[in-house]
Structures are given as C-alpha cells and as structure tokens.
Amino acid sequence: xxxxxxxxxxxxxxxxxxxxxxxxxxxxxxxxxxxxxxxxxxxxxxxxxxxxxxxxxxxxxxxxxxxxxxxxxxxxxxxxxxxxxxxxxxxxxxxxxxxxxxxxxxxxxxxxxxxxxx
Amino acid sequence: xxxxxxxxxxxxxxxxxxxxxxxxxxxxxxxxxxxxxxxxxxxxxxxxxxxxxxxxxxxxxxxxxxxxxxxxxxxxxxxxxxxxxxxxxxxxxxxxxxxxxxxxxxxxxxxxxxxxxxxxxxxxxxxxxxxxxxxxxxxxxxxxxxxxxxxxxxxxxxxxxxxxxxxxxxxxxxxxxxxxxxxxxxxxxxxxxxxxxxxxxxxxxxxxxxxxxxxxxxxxxxxxxxxxxxxxxxxxxxxxxxxxxxxxxxxxxxxxxxxxxxxxxxxxxxxxxxxxxxxxxxxxxxxxxxxxxxxxxxxxxxxxxxxxxxxxxxxxxxxxxxxxxxxxxxxxxxxxxxxxxxxxxxxxxxxxxxxxxxxxxxxxxxxxxxxxxxxxxxxxxxxxxxxxxxxxxxxxxxxxxxxxxxxxxxxxxxxxxxxxxxxxxxxxxxxxxxxxxxxxxxxxxxxxxxxxxxxxxxxxxxxxxxxxxxxxxxxxxxxxxxxxxxxxxxxxxxxxxxxxxxxxxxxxxxxxxxxxxxxxxxxxxxxxxxxxxxxxxxxxxxxxxxxxxxxxxxxxxxxxxxxxxxxxxxxxxxxxxxxxxxxxxxxxxxxxxxxxxxxxxxxxxxxxxxxxxxxxxxxxxxxxxxxxxxxxxxxxxxxxxxxxxxxxxxxxxxxxxxxxxxxxxxxxxxxxxxxxxxxxxxxxxxxxxxxxxxxxxxxxxxxxxxxxxxxxxxxxxxxxxxxxxxxxxxxxxxxxxxxxxxxxxxxxxxxxxxxxxxxxxxxxxxxxxxxxxxxxxxxxxxxxxxxxxxxxxxxxxxxxxxxxxxxxxxxxxxxxxxxxxxxxxxxxxxxxxxxxxxxxxxxxxxxxxxxxxxxxxxxxxxx
Numbered sequence: 001x002x003x004x005x006x007x008x009x010x011x012x013x014x015x016x017x018x019x020x021x022x023x024x025x026x027x028x029x030x031x032x033x034x035x036x037x038x039x040x041x042x043x044x045x046x047x048x049x050x051x052x053x054x055x056x057x058x059x060x061x062x063x064x065x066x067x068x069x070x071x072x073x074x075x076x077x078x079x080x081x082x083x084x085x086x087x088x089x090x091x092x093x094x095x096x097x098x099x100x101x102x103x104x105x106x107x108x109x110x111x112x113x114x115x116x117x118x
Numbered sequence: 119x120x121x122x123x124x125x126x127x128x129x130x131x132x133x134x135x136x137x138x139x140x141x142x143x144x145x146x147x148x149x150x151x152x153x154x155x156x157x158x159x160x161x162x163x164x165x166x167x168x169x170x171x172x173x174x175x176x177x178x179x180x181x182x183x184x185x186x187x188x189x190x191x192x193x194x195x196x197x198x199x200x201x202x203x204x205x206x207x208x209x210x211x212x213x214x215x216x217x218x219x220x221x222x223x224x225x226x227x228x229x230x231x232x233x234x235x236x237x238x239x240x241x242x243x244x245x246x247x248x249x250x251x252x253x254x255x256x257x258x259x260x261x262x263x264x265x266x267x268x269x270x271x272x273x274x275x276x277x278x279x280x281x282x283x284x285x286x287x288x289x290x291x292x293x294x295x296x297x298x299x300x301x302x303x304x305x306x307x308x309x310x311x312x313x314x315x316x317x318x319x320x321x322x323x324x325x326x327x328x329x330x331x332x333x334x335x336x337x338x339x340x341x342x343x344x345x346x347x348x349x350x351x352x353x354x355x356x357x358x359x360x361x362x363x364x365x366x367x368x369x370x371x372x373x374x375x376x377x378x379x380x381x382x383x384x385x386x387x388x389x390x391x392x393x394x395x396x397x398x399x400x401x402x403x404x405x406x407x408x409x410x411x412x413x414x415x416x417x418x419x420x421x422x423x424x425x426x427x428x429x430x431x432x433x434x435x436x437x438x439x440x441x442x443x444x445x446x447x448x449x450x451x452x453x454x455x456x457x458x459x460x461x462x463x464x465x466x467x468x469x470x471x472x473x474x475x476x477x478x479x480x481x482x483x484x485x486x487x488x489x490x491x492x493x494x495x496x497x498x499x500x501x502x503x504x505x506x507x508x509x510x511x512x513x514x515x516x517x518x519x520x521x522x523x524x525x526x527x528x529x530x531x532x533x534x535x536x537x538x539x540x541x542x543x544x545x546x547x548x549x550x551x552x553x554x555x556x557x558x559x560x561x562x563x564x565x566x567x568x569x570x571x572x573x574x575x576x577x578x579x580x581x582x583x584x585x586x587x588x589x590x591x592x593x594x595x596x597x598x599x600x601x602x603x604x605x606x607x608x609x610x611x612x613x614x615x616x617x618x619x620x621x622x623x624x625x626x627x628x629x630x631x632x633x634x635x636x637x638x639x640x641x642x643x644x645x646x647x648x649x650x651x652x653x654x655x656x657x658x659x660x661x662x663x664x665x666x667x668x669x670x671x672x673x674x675x676x677x678x679x680x681x682x683x684x685x686x687x688x689x690x691x692x693x694x695x696x697x698x699x700x701x702x703x704x705x706x707x708x709x710x711x712x713x714x715x716x717x718x719x720x721x722x723x724x725x726x727x728x729x730x731x732x733x734x735x736x737x738x739x740x741x742x743x744x745x746x747x748x749x750x751x752x753x754x755x756x757x758x759x760x761x762x763x764x765x766x767x768x769x770x771x772x773x774x775x776x777x778x779x780x781x782x783x784x785x786x787x788x789x790x791x792x793x794x795x796x797x798x799x800x801x802x803x804x805x806x807x808x809x810x811x812x813x814x815x816x817x818x819x820x821x822x823x824x825x826x827x828x829x830x831x832x833x834x835x836x837x838x839x840x841x842x843x844x845x846x847x848x849x850x851x852x853x854x855x856x857x858x859x860x861x862x863x864x865x866x867x868x869x870x871x872x873x874x875x876x877x878x879x880x881x882x883x884x885x886x887x888x889x890x891x892x893x894x895x896x897x898x899x900x901x902x903x904x905x906x907x908x909x910x911x912x913x914x915x916x917x918x919x920x921x922x923x924x925x926x927x928x929x930x931x932x933x934x935x936x937x938x939x940x941x942x943x944x945x946x947x948x949x950x951x952x953x954x955x956x957x958x959x960x961x962x963x964x965x966x967x968x969x970x971x972x973x974x975x976x977x978x979x980x981x
Contacts, residue, residue, distance in 0.1 A: 033153065049173070053146065073148075076148035
C-alpha cells in the first residue's frame, strides 16, 4: 500500500499544472475542448484529446478538480459537456504551484551571464 | 454551415465509440464531434473527416492493449501451466487422454452411424411430401396394393398430386446384352417415378423415359458394365425373369443409387411392359391382387392426416357399395418416405430396413461410454487437486479472483478435451473401415458437409469440456489460500463421496453393458441351436430365374437324383428358413360345420420337400403324383379348425378347392422374431431346386450340380447358395448388434478400468507413508493389500448390485422382439459381475501389491 502522506507530497506533472491553470483561466467555460484550445494556443503545440483527458482524470481523482454536466448541445450531436471547476484544494494547489515557481526562480537570481553570452 | 456538414459521419462515430473506451464519463465522443465541427468550419469537411479517421486509428492501439493484452498474457500462462501439469503427471494424463479420446471416438462413430440410419431418403426434393401406402388388414400390414388403387386415389382424393406404382420382379432376373448376362436387381416402375423421386439423371429425359412398354433405365455403373464407354441410350437389352424374355430399349441413365435410399436398384423397367402383356393381364385391374407398392406425392398444401382421413372415408364408401372388385383391406395409412427405413416391419417389404431399437440402443451406449470417460476426467482432476493447491494459493494471494481460477481450470479441461478430440479423429479414421465391414455400411470419414463429423466433434468437445470441467473448476477455485498453506491437505470426506458415487456409476454402467453383451450372445446361441423343425445342414439351393429353365427343372431334378452325391432334390418356391408369400382369403369348413376365412403363408412344394428339409409329418400322408390340387397345412393352421381326421377336408382359395392331404409339424419358417404362422404347402412346381447332398467333398458336389444345371439351362448363370447361409442372413442384424455390443462394452470396461487404475495409483501415492508406518509396526502384506483394495472393491460390489436390475430390465426389453427367446438368466448376470470384479482386481492388484511389498525405508527415509 502506498501511504497517503507520500501521495500528498507528490508534485504535479507539467501537463497537470497547465491543465489546472487552464481550468482556472477558463472559469465557467472549462471543458475538454476549450482546455485543449487554450493549451494549443499557449504552448503552440498540438495537444490531442487523449493528452488532455489524462491529466483531467488524474486531477479529478486527486480532488483538485470537480466535474459537472452541462446540458446537451447541438454542436456535439446532442451530447452533454463535462465541465470542470477548481475545488478549494485545487485553488490552494494552484497557489502552491505559483509560489513554488516564484520561490524556485528567487533562488536562482538571474540566468547565468555565460549562458546569455552564448 | 448546415447541421449535417459539421457532424462526423454516423458510422465513423459508431467505430470510435467502439474503440474509444469511456474514460470515466468524459463523453469523448462529444469532444471529437466538436473538434470535427471546428475543423469542418475552418478547413472544410474533407479534412475534418481525415482528422476524425486519424483519431480513430490513434485510439486502436490503446483499445487493443486494454482489451486483449492482459488476457493474452494470462492465457499464455494458463496454457503453459496446463501443458506442464499434463507432462509432469504423465501416467494420469495419458489415462485421462486415452479414455477421453476413445470415448469421444466411439461417440462420434455411433453418431455417424445413427445419422446415416436416420437420414435415409432425405435426398429426394419432395421427401417430406412423399408417402408410401400401407394397407392394413385384419392382423397384418402390407406394403403392396392392388393395381387400380393408384388411379382411383388420384381421381378421388383431393390433395394427391401423383401416385407412383412400382413392382418388384419375381425371383432373380437376368439382364442380358449381347453375350453379357448377369443377375441384376431392379423394379418395374410407372411413368411418374422419375418425376416424383429425385434420382439424378445423367442422360435421357426423365419425364418420358418410363412412358410406354419395353423401356429400361440403367444406373451408371450398370450401363458401364454392359456397354463400356458407348452411349447406352437406344441400345436394346433382354430381360429374363419367370415370364417370357423381353426385349427392352434403354431410354435414360441415372447416377448410381445413393446408399441412403430405401429403394435399391440397378435398373428400372417401365411398368407398362408387363401391363401390356396378355399373360400377365390377371395381375392388373384387381384391387385384391396386391403386387404393387404405391407411393403418393401430396400437394404442398395438403396435410397427410386429412388425406388419410379422405382415403378411409372413400374406402368405407366403396366397401358399403359392395361389388366384386373392391379393396378388402380395412384401412390404408400413409408412411412418410424418410420413415420407411427405420419404422418398417412388414413381411413383404422389398426395401432394406433398419432397426430403430438398435439405433437407439447404440446411441445410448455411445453416450454411456463418453460419460464414463468424462467421469474419469472429473475423478482424476479432483483427486489431484491437492497437487494444484499451492499454485491456486499463490494465484489467489497475488490477487486472482475466484472467477479467474475457475476459468483457468475450465480452460484446462478444454485443453485436454481438444487434445482428446484430435486423437479421437485419428482413432475414428482408423476404426471406420472396420466398422463399415462389420455393419455392411458405406460410411466414410468426412469432416465437413453432409455427414461431416467436424461440427459434431466441436460440439462434443465443447459439451464434454463443459460437463467434465465445471465441477473440478468449481471445487479447485473454491480452495481458500489459508487452508492450502497450512500443510498437505488431508482427505475430505465430502469430496470423496462424490468421487465414490462417480466410480460406482461408472462400474454400474460397465457391468450392465457386459451383462447385456452376454445376454445377446446367449440369445444368439439359442437361435443357432434352437430346434427349428427342419434341418438346414447339407442343403444347397439352386435358383431358376428364366421360364425356359423353369420348364426344365423337373428334368434337372431327376438327373440330379441319379447322382451318388445327391440324397434327394425338391422343387420348391420358398425355403424353410424364410417363407413369406402371404395369401389372404382362404376358406374352409371347421369341425363344427361353420365356414371360416383365414390367411395362410403359402409355398409351392413337391413330394420331396419333407425329406430334403427333414420336416416331420404330424398327421395324414405326403403328396403323391396325381394329388393335385392338394395342400399340407401346419399344426398352427389347423389348431382352430377342430378337425379330428383329414377325410374330405378341403381348403378353398378363389375358385380352387385343395384337398388337405397331411398336417406337418410346426417348423420355424421365419426368423425367431416371429411366431409360427398358419402355413399351407401347395402341391405345385416351384422355381428353386433344393438339394440335400451327402457330406463330403463339397467342391466336387458343386461341380456336379453345376454341370447338370448348365447342361439343361439356356445359358442362365449357375446360381446357388447354402441353406445355412440363408439362415444366418436372417439374423445378420442381431449378429452385427452382438459384435458391436461386445466391442463397446469392452471399451466401457476398459475406460472405467483406466480410471480405476489412475485413482488407485493416486491413492497409493498419497498413502505411501501410511503404508510404510503400518509395515514398520508389523502389518502383513496381505492385510496391506486388503486395506488398499477394500475401498474400491466395496464400490465395485455396490455397482454390481445396481447393475443387475438395470441389465435385467433392459435386456428383457430387448428380448421382447423375439417371439422365441431365452429368459435373462441370473447365471449370466453373475458371470458379468465376476468378470468385472476380476478385471477391477487385476487393475488394482498389481499396484497395491507393489506398494505393500515396498521396503518401508524407501517411503520413510525423509521423515
């Protein structure tokens, strides 16, 4: 058995981080298609649906996200959307991510000059 | 953009839905639809479709791995383990496999036979609408009808599309073309025959081939026999039977008659041929000269029951009218074409009929043998469960569900069954020719198609695998891991109870089969040695089939009697083994003065009949020249007449009055299946010569007979047979059944013993330490052997007790078919029991003695 403590200690992966940010950014309109569009735009790379589902699933399992169904829509062939929003824990996690990033960058004052030269 | 152009194609959505698993309710299909719509709007529908197809392909690998990969991995593991188990325990696996293979093979063999027997005449296109007319008389049923019946039914009964008459020829006709002449078998048939039945035509027009007199249709092999490669159509042939020789023109050639046809023929001759002859006019036009088997083909809409009802209404109307020429039969019923082979039991049948009881019996035996083999599998699998216990424990500890273990063991059963099935196929291929030879059948091994064995093999393997696998799988998968690791399992009384029950039922079945075989053999012995009332040894029968030869028969007879090799010769139409001409409508006056009508089985005989066949006279005297018209009756015939002497006693048939000259003692002139019927021996010339010869050099005697016959016959082939061969032919079916019965009961015993062997060796292996300890503590060899055998002997004894009533009941049923039979003797049952006990002992004794004699240091060395 893997203990809960270890679970909490685990950091988010990069895609998870990005998806979490996307959900926060998209507010009321966060679901797989919009999240994928957002990621495509920001990273400039082609994300497949599969690569969005996976982090979404994991985040939901970690209870950082929660999902709810929208009503059926015409453009989706009458299917419902699965909408996402951050949970309280998700929001905290996002803040952690941000502060972690900042803290990491604070430790490294500036990019090494020799790198800049090169 | 219209709605449809932004929707992905429906079938593509369907495929994606299939391969793209529902990821925790993410409704991916909707997402993909949205993606599709987006691309369709910006870059057109075509590229959207392209993208969509790409998505489908990308989903497939994931789908495959989740769906199949893990099951394949597990399957491989199960398979390897089951093969390893098979190899590790070679003896037990071999016993199991051999038993199952033999069981499946014999089951398939019998199945092939049963399917052949029950599949007769189904190759006709209208098989379900063709019926044979059976005329029902007071105490017998016949397959022949009078000539006018066919036309009358066609005219009077609605629902009948066609009536077809046929007529078997008398005696053994010769067919000649040029210098080639052979005995051939065939029928006279009327013009509708080839349209009603679907015998495939090679050349000629089936619709007109049988129209008009002097036409003949040949089968392919006969056409080749007479005409080689020439085209037979239009050629002439001469047909010689007891009437005048006829010249016939070949009008068509048929394929050889399929072996599953109840009508067997080399040729067909148009019925118009005899119909147009003056000499034979007496046969036609009368309802009561019943020479013509008649078939009706019904309209598709007509039901047989309603046609039958219409016929009986018509019949009673006709009989109420009176008149001389009317049918005397009480009723006419319809016999469905496919039923003819198995459900006919008529004395005057021309078709080769089968025996439905032996078909059922063999089916039963086959199932039994298969069951016994399956029981072996169950027993060995559960008995060895201890060995597998640790494996199951490990699996369960590592997270296997009970259902997975269950499936594993079920799968193992299937592996064994499939191996056994393949072996069985090989055995079947080897055994089928032997089977054909014994049964006189044309069966051959074909895998697919008509008579194909593969689907049945698959079904058998599947059902047997399921039947024999379920219980062991359930037992093994129920083991709890904790119990398994606690130590070697001690024997569990509950489980061995079931095993005991199975062993008992195995042996009950085998003992019953052995007993049944012995009863069959006993009855066969009784038949052979029964006092039949005549002597069938040293009698040679020569048949005359042509008129010219028939006319010469008295000459041949006198000449033969002058030879020293010959004791006496008699001209007769029937033989005491098998007299079947049945004439109804005799009249006589009883002792009390009343007139009675009666039926006699009739035979034309001469004054030497009694001497040649050694038939005894009970009253009166033998025939003398000048007695005609005269008859001798048998005791059964006159039993009811109340006659005290024979002076002035007469019997009348039609317009002829016959003097009753003598009464012969009853003799069995049909097989022992039938009661002795009233018999009339009529003093007329028959068309066979029965010769009683001196025992001695048979070859020389036959040479003499041949030379005398050929000197006087007009080129007719010399055709003879021995009376005891004819006698044996009467019981061919029983002799076959006896042989098969013997073979299968031997198999059943063998398989049961294999199982017993396996169980014994397993038990001994388990108790090897116990035996060692007992020996160290002073047990004697005898006590140990007794100890080890006690259990099985008890089971075999119980099985015997159960088998006795079973065998007794079943064999009484079988014997009921014989009018003359033995009782089921306890001696026989006892013998069967002793046999089975002895075999069981032999099987177990070797191992138990060996185990008991082993040095205890061997078994206890590691304790």
